Amino acid sequence: MDRKIIVTQDNSKTLLISELNETYHSTNGAYNEAIHVFINAGIQFFPKKENLKIFEMGFGTGLNALLSSNYALNNQLQINYTSIEKYPLDMELVQELNYPQLIDNKEAESLFTLLHSSSWGKENKINPHFTLNKLKEDLASFNLDMNSFDIVFYDAFGPRVQPDLWTIESLRKMYELLVPGGILVTYCAQGQFKRNLKSLGFLVENLPGPPGKREMTRAIKPKP
């Protein structure tokens, strides 16, 4: 499918798949959305933890990985980041994205390149604070250790485009991946999706959404 670069309202770029009328991020601001949903409501949920294991559904443009590694560096945190992606992007397209320029870190450009050029299917030590494990896998068939992640970044295309990724079966995998007390965060606030989370045993929080969206979702796997 054809992907084309568009500029969102905070001047950060994203990708549009015209055939599906679907973007990789909010057109109200890709950068602001990622900071709001995944850094502020995700990583910052654990202010005292010095080691975090994060699982991301959909590596895509690598924006969440870039922001997480930058956060780890700035806050002297260790992040072990695993991300699956069924349709990796071409480097040529990635190089047109302007995410490194939006970050106050002169190493951001090389960091972003490293995140994308690092090997699939093995653990890559990106810097002393960030380890990346990119897996070229389908959510429907991948296997990872259960009870091992503190945070799931659930960044799939929306339920309108990929309804199968928001079903109880797909979400059960996420529940199983998380440690008790772990959280799933996503930009999505659809009613059926939240009912699916609740039926799996998640405690569901409705949080204020990023610019242009009323709500987002954070779901906690309860401790026994």
Ligand SMILES: C[S@@+](CC[C@H](N)C(=O)[O-])C[C@H]1O[C@@H](n2cnc3c(N)ncnc32)[C@H](O)[C@@H]1O
């Ligand atoms: C909304 S985009 C977000 C990607 C990324 N987090 C970002 O910030 O660019 C969703 C991503 O999920 C990927 N994807 C779609 N179906 C998938 C599947 N079944 N398994 C794994 N990845 C999938 C897409 O290729 C796309 O990169």
